[in-house]
Amino acid sequence: MAILMALLLDGCSAERKNVLSKTYHNTTARYNAYFYAKKRIKEIEAVLKENVDNDYNNILRIYPEIDSTLATTYQEKIDDCIKKASIAIQRHKNSKWVDDSYIFIGRARLYSLDYVNAIETFKFVNTESEDDDARHEALIRLLRTFVDYQEFENAVAVEDYIKKEKLNKQNQKLLYLNQAHHYQVKEDYNKMVSNLVLAAPLLKRKDGKGRIYFIIGQIYQELGFDAEAFNYYRKCLASNPEYELDFYTRLNMAQVTELGKSSDVRAARKVLNSLLKDSKNKEFKDKIYFEIAEFELKQGNRDKAIDNFESSIASSIGNQRQKGQSYLRLGEVYYDTLRSYELAQAYYDSAIQALPQDFENITSIKARQQVLGEFVKNLKTIEVQDSILRLSTLDSAAITAKLNSYLDEQAEKRKEQQKKEERKARRTQASAFNSNTGISSTGWYFGNPSAVALGQSEFKRIWGERPLEDNWRRSIKESVQSLNVNSTPTDVVENTDVANGQTSANIDAGANLNALYREIPFSEDAKQESLNKIEAAYYALGNIYKYDLEEDVNSADAFKTLITRFPETENKPEALYQLYLIYKELNNEEYNTYKNELLNDFPNTVYAKLIANPNYTEESTATNEKLKKIYEKAYGYFTQENYDTTLYILNDAIENYEETVFTSRLKLLKILVTGKTEDINLYQYQLSEFIKSNPDSEVAPYAEELLTASRSFLERKRKRLGTEYVKYLEQSHYLVYVYELKSGLTDAISQAIDNYNGKFSGLNLKTSNLILNDELAMILVSDFENKIDAFQYYSDFIKSDPIDEAKRNSKFYKFVITKDNFNIFYQSKDLDAYLKFFEKNYINGIN
Structure with missing residues (x-):
């Protein structure tokens, strides 16, 4: 008995490498610490999978994104995994599960965003392990860690090394997936799909084989290979995927079905409509309507497409991303196809409110929204100011009649819009009660928290934020505020619902007739102020049409109206120059008219010199426009007090672009940086030299003002404090x-x-x-x-x-x-x- 106990104790020693010892430690490690470490990893990956935001309108991600907020929810599992894996390593040093335990530690650190320690752990396994399979797995997981940590050069180095190794099937599968993940991050879809195609035959259903087939189909569809996409979508269906993936696969198959004949088009429509009618697809109605709209757009049926986009919006109960995409597509249709910018602006506004901040190209979408906002604001300024100027020429009785007519018309529009909103709200609410949300269609409304929340959301959408008070629907407070004597037409415009043309302050006729009356400019000063606003708006519209909307004809109309209505405008030289450029590009001989007027009436302006000087070609004009954009960017950093970046941008532009009339503005901004960062004497010296070197520049008078102001400041300071000299004399x-x-x-x-x-x-x-x-x-x-x-x-x-x-x-x-x-x-x-x-x-x- 004593001998047996001695043998058992000898076998338990972590230092022994005999058969008994190895068998003991392999078994104990695997079914204790290693088992629980592996279980924790699976639990963490399950959390990541549950929280993935599948945007089926874009190519799905191979791996879910990990953020710090989500990582905190499973931190206890991370700690326990590392603890259990460490036990397996420390107590069972001679077991075959040591390398695997280290790999679990590395994966846990990756999932907790501890990239540095994850990298060190995987490197340790590659360096110290005697098991090639373990080393290969560690390297492949190191590849993903480098990609997530955005160390792409190191990721490429690992790829180059591992390709030379002979891998088992499990590691081959993992390598193809991680390489595909790498190329997805780099947006190299050709290499991404080639790796996924290699990985797919090695995958099992538990590996998400159907999802990978779907992603391959998405990529081929994105690259324009519809036949290949259809083939992989069919493979996805054959893998018996979960219902949501099954639905989107069928939807995408309808998109890539070859439409060679009218019968094919009818068949595709039939598939889409059958998806819409299927009761199992209630929660996907918004997406189906969206795809029907896209299908109709491709067939040239714009009106049907618009109707289906609207239906998609009405059906989007909890899917803000889909609702935002439908708003966006409507905005794009009205912007790109119909050129109806007021409606486009309304839809872009709604899209920005609904879309998440990580939506693809959200920055450019916001930029277009801002352009449209400026466009509509100036359009409404002209409309409002012209209206009130016309009213100012009438007698008081005629004005009152006009205002009453206007208020009655607005009230009628309001009623009609309110009915429309109420019908829409009822449809939306009915959809919510009938959808698979668990909300019962019977029972008391206020006893159902979900229904109440939905009702509150709809109330805010229609009426906005309202204080809890009597007569909350009355408009007197808002309307008087928006139309008081100190308000501007811009204020009114910004409170306008562009989509239906009515003011958001529901004007009460009896209470606000006087408020509207006070807006009318009767004095000469008030009339001139209105005219000044109209003049500025036409100038702004001309530039927006030209540079943002790229509509030269409309830009020309705006500039022509500007110089016709306001022949003394200070912007006339620029307007003539823009008209010259537009009509010359259109091969219209009218450009000579504007050229001659500019040369004869404004010979000393930079615009006349641009025409008269043969060295100024169309390329230099393009350079001038580029410099304007560079200046805007540099000025943005200047206002943020980021002077180093400002100087870098300005120096790069001055050195690398040919000098144009706009270059002087960049040089002056550079001097302003000197004023913020260097000695005031150097600042004044540079200003005086700039004035001497650029006497004809448009900004030369401004430079003189800056120099005068700086000298006056120093003089006042000297008189107040007296001249103080530096007492440090050990210098030149x-x-x-x-x-x-x-x-x-x-x-x-x-x-x-x-x-x-x-x-x-x-x-x-x-x-x-x-x-x-x-x-x-x-x-x-x-x-x-x-x-x-x-x-x-x-x-x-x-x-x-x-x-x-x-x-x-x-x-x-x-x-x-x-x-x-x-x-x-x-x-x-x-x-x-x-x-x-x-x-x-x-x-x-x-x-």
Whole structure:
């Protein structure tokens, strides 16, 4: 018995490598610590799978995205997995599950976003393990970690290495999936699909084989290979996928079915309609309507497409992403096809509210929304201001009649819109009660929290946020606020529902007739203010049509209206130039009219010079427009006080683009950066040099204003504080010789000083002339390395008196000064203050 116990104890030793010891530790590790570590990994991956946001309108992700918020929900499982795997490693060192336990630790760290330690763990297994399969798995998981950590060069290096190794089937499958994940992140869909095609035969149903077939089909559909896409969608269905994936597979199959004849089109319609009628697809109705709309667009049935997009929106109960996409597609139809920008703007606004922030191209969608917002705002400004100007020409009785008619019309529109919204709300609510949400269609409404939440959501959508008070539907508060005497038409426009043309402040006729009346401009000043707004709006519309909407004809109409209605507008030269460019590009001889008018009436403007100068080609004009965009970008960083980035952008543009009339603006902005970051004297010097170099620039007057303001500021500061000089004197010095301008001694003094400096040839001294003010000039002798050398020269100069001041009919002032103090002296012109400083710190303070 004692011998048996000894053998058992010997077998339990973690250091032993005999058969008994290995069998014990392999068994104990596998069915204890290793078992629970593996279980935790599976639980974590299940959480990730449950929380994946499957956007079937885009190519599905191979692996779910991991964010820090989600990672915190399974942190306990992460810790327990690492703990259990560590036990297997520490207590069973000679078991075959040690490498696998390390790999579990690496995976747990990857899922917790601890990329650095995950990388180190996988590298350790690759370096220390004697099991090739374990090493290969660690390298393949290292590849994914590098991709998620965005270390793509390292990911490529791992790929290049692992391709040379001989892998088992499990690792081959994992490698193909991880490489496909890499190429999905890099958006290289050709390489992504080639890896998935290799992985698919190795997959089992539990690996998500149907999902991979679906992704392959999506990629082939994206790349335009509809036949291949159809084939893989069919394979996905054959794998018996879960219902949601099955539904989207059938939907996509309808999209890629070859439509060669009218019978094929009818067959595709039949498939889509059958999906719509299937009771199991109630929760997918919004998506089905969306796909029907896309199908009808491809067939050229725009009206049917619009109706189905609207049905998709009405059917979207909880799917904000799908609702946002339907709004977006309607906006694109009205923008790109119908050129109905007011309606497009309304749909883009709704799309931005519904779409998630991670939606593809969300930045460009927001940019178009902003452009449309500006467009509609200016359009409404013209409409509102023209209307109230017309009213100002009528008598009070006619005005009252017009306003009452307008208010009645708005009230009627409001009623009609309200009925429409109520019908829509009832349909939406009915859909919610009949959908597979678990909400019963019977029972008391307020006893059902889900129904109440839905009702609250619909109320806010229709009526907005309302305080809990009596008469909440009355409009007097909003309407008076939006139409008070201090409001602007822009304020009214911004409170306008573009889709139906009515103001959002539901105007009460009796209460707001006077408020509307007060908006009418009766005085000449008020009329001029309205005209100024119209003028600015036409100018803005011309540029929006030209550069944002790329509609040259409409841009020309806006600019022509501008110069016709406002012949004295300050923007006339630019408008003539734009008309010249537009009609020249359209090969319309009318461009000569605008060219001649610009050259004759505004010959000194930059626009006339652009036409007259043969060096300005169409390419330079394009460069000019690029520089405008670069300037906007640089100015954005300037306003954020990010001056290093601003300078980088400006220097790059100035160096790499040919100089145009717009370049001076970039140079001036660069000087403004100097004003924020450097000495004020350097700032003023650069401004004065800019004014000299760019006398004809449009921004030259502004530069002069900046220079004047800066000098005034320093002068006020000097008067308030007095001139303060720097007391640090251990630096380079000048000798300054000041004399009266009226003496006419400039040449004589310069020659005398040059002759005197000949005695000091070893110092390599230089002389220069400067004007100090209207009465005094000066000559500088530079440079002296330090205070001692400068003052020694000064003392010798005084004794020698090379100018022979006794024979000159002028006042003279001589002193030495540091470079820093010279900048202060030259800026302040305060000679008396420096002479006192010189007396104190040099004459009386010299060592």
